[in-house]
Amino acid sequence: MAGKIKTIGVLTSGGDAPGMNAAIRAVVRVAAHSGLDVVGIKRGYSGLIKAEMKKMKPHDVSNILQRGGTILQTARCLEFKRDDVIEKGVEMAKIFNIDGLVVIGGDGSFRGAERLCKAGLPTIAIPGTIDNDIGCSEYTIGYDTCLNTIKSAVDNIKDTTESHERCSVIEVMGRTAGYLALDVGIACGADVILVPEIKWSFEEDILKPIMHSKANGEKRFIVLVAEGVGGVIEMAKKIEEKTGIESRATILGHVQRGGSPSVRDRVIASEMGNYAVELLIAGKQNRIVCMKNGQITDIDIKEGLAVKKTLPTERMTLAKKLGYR
Ligand code: ADP
Ligand code: F6P
Numbered sequence: 001m002a003g004k005i006k007t008i009g010v011l012t013s014g015g016d017a018p019g020m021n022a023a024i025r026a027v028v029r030v031a032a033h034s035g036l037d038v039v040g041i042k043r044g045y046s047g048l049i050k051a052e053m054k055k056m057k058p059h060d061v062s063n064i065l066q067r068g069g070t071i072l073q074t075a076r077c078l079e080f081k082r083d084d085v086i087e088k089g090v091e092m093a094k095i096f097n098i099d100g101l102v103v104i105g106g107d108g109s110f111r112g113a114e115r116l117c118k119a120g121l122p123t124i125a126i127p128g129t130i131d132n133d134i135g136c137s138e139y140t141i142g143y144d145t146c147l148n149t150i151k152s153a154v155d156n157i158k159d160t161t162e163s164h165e166r167c168s169v170i171e172v173m174g175r176t177a178g179y180l181a182l183d184v185g186i187a188c189g190a191d192v193i194l195v196p197e198i199k200w201s202f203e204e205d206i207l208k209p210i211m212h213s214k215a216n217g218e219k220r221f222i223v224l225v226a227e228g229v230g231g232v233i234e235m236a237k238k239i240e241e242k243t244g245i246e247s248r249a250t251i252l253g254h255v256q257r258g259g260s261p262s263v264r265d266r267v268i269a270s271e272m273g274n275y276a277v278e279l280l281i282a283g284k285q286n287r288i289v290c291m292k293n294g295q296i297t298d299i300d301i302k303e304g305l306a307v308k309k310t311l312p313t314e315r316m317t318l319a320k321k322l323g324y325r
Contacts, residue, residue, distance in 0.1 A: 005122075005280050007037040009053070009098035012070040013044035013077075013105035013112065016257060017128045017142025019265030020070040023104050025061040026273025032058045034281060039098055044105070045112055046077035048089045053096055065266055068145070068258045074105075080112050090119045100280035102273070104128040104141070107305060110288060114301040122285030124276040125301060128269075130257055133177035135307035136299050137290035141272065144264040146173070146256050147183055153252055154188040158222060167210065167221040167247040169236040173256050174226040178311055180256075181226040182319065191221045191323045196228030197311045202238065210243055213325040221245065271296050 010027045012020050028038045040060075042052040064071055079085045093101065093116075100122045103113040106129035113123040127134040130146035150172050161168040174180045178195020185193035191209055194200050210221050223239070225232050236249035261269070272289045275296050279287055288304040290297060299307075 004283065005036060005100045007039060007097045007099055008277065008280060009039045009041050009048075009093060009096070009101040010056075010072070011041035011044050011048060011101070011103055012072050012074045012128065013103060013109035014074060015106065015129060016068075016070050016074045017130050017140070018068040018145035018257075018259055018261035019141040019269040020074075020104055020128050021061075021064040021067050022261060022266045022269035023126055023128060023141060023273040024070065024072060025064055026270040027102050027277055028056045028061045029058050030274045030277040034277065036277075036281075039096055040072050043073045043075040044077055044109070045080040045089060046075040047072075048092055049077070049080070049085060051092055051096070066260050068260055070104075086112075086115045086119050089116055090121045093121045100124070100285070102126060102276045102280070106131070106140075107134060110301055110305055114286060114305070117286040117301070122280065123301075124279050124285065124298075125288045126272045126276055127288065127290060130180065131174055131177045132179040133174075133309060134288075134290070134304075135309040136288055136304035137292075138294070139268060139291040141265055141269045142257075142261070143179070145259055145262045146180060147187070148262055149256050149259050150180060150184045150252060151187050153255065154184060154190075154222065154224070157250055158188065158220075161222065161248075162220045164246065165219040167223065167236070167239050167243070167245045169223040169225060169232045169239065169247060169249045171225050171227055171230070171232045171249070171251040173252070175228045178226045178228070181224050182311060182315055185224040186315065186319050186322065188222065188224070189322065190224040190319070191325070192223040193316070193319050194223070194225045194229045195311060195316075196226055198316065200229075206235070206239065207242055209323060210239065210245070214243065214245065216325055218325050
């Protein structure tokens with residue numbers, strides 16, 4: 001198998017994340033450096049089956065390192081869950097002489113990559129999602145940038161919350177994962193952090209700490225809520241009703257997914273893109289490039305998808321201690 005790869009395809013799939021462009025750039029440049037051709041596939045798996053592809057030369061990825069989003073665009077291609085559509089993807093890759101594919105995305109995209117591999121197209125997956133919710137990898141491209149974007153927004157909201165002596169209930173992204181809420185909650189000194197992974201009650205986890213701090217003279221409060229918990233508008237109303245503290249809800253939304261990637265995201269994305277190309281050149285396939293103990297390594301896609309990541313409960317406990325006022 002080693003030495004057989006001549007052309008590598010690259011695509012981004014699922015939710016975009018800052019740093020995806022750095023990963024694309026690394027795949028294109030490292031492959032070219034090794035004498036390989038690269039085909040960029042637009043709009044994730046949708047572009048693969050519709051043949052929306054173009055050859056990419058090293059200069060095509062100039063000046064993209066600092067740009068958020070993905071120059072290849074991304075898409076959610078629901079029909080890709082069908083076996084006949086997976087077969088079509090493999091056929092299309094053959095027509096364009098693609099003999100190895102790099103998929104940058106989240107766990108849904110990895111499932112597609114695994115099925116493509118089984119159907120005959122060697123694939124390597126790179127974790128790119130702001131949620132940092134890939135079980136087998138300590139880090140996913142985009143997480144650091146997103147944390148810092150949320151940090152700036154929450155710091156701004158804190159200023160006005162403080163001036164008006166209010167309570168701000170802020171929703172951050174994370175439909176099923178609370179990493180963003182937890183880490184920003186600690187970084188910005190939230191009074192309450194709610195995540196989808198941990199059960200909570202209004203009385204115990206919201207009312208009690210707010211009333212305790214209020215009794216000690218505190219006048220402004222930040223409640224940070226992951227998207228998967230939801231209901232921030234009703235929550236703010238209920239807090240105002242029960243505590244008498246004027247409350248406002250803010251849903252940060254897609255502002256969190258854009259923006260120029262941080263140094264950490266650019267560097268890790270470059271390392272992961274390089275590693276993915278090296279795996280394909282070495283004849284490897286069906287692997288997820290991941291971070292373990294701070295090092296870039298790889299794992300079988302199925303095995304990697306089976307690894308569960310659990311929210312560090314000790315950090316949640318720390319957040320509660322730090323929010324004690
Ligand atoms: P993410 O990759 O960020 O987790 P999604 O879960 O939306 O995002 O998945 C992105 C895309 O990956 C889907 O739109 C679909 O094209 C593909 N995909 C997801 N699950 C599967 C699956 N079980 N089989 C094949 N393709 C899948
Ligand atoms: O990229 C991951 C994520 O941001 C989740 O946290 C969020 O639930 C989801 O994507 C929202 O994606 P969209 O608005 O594109 O459907």
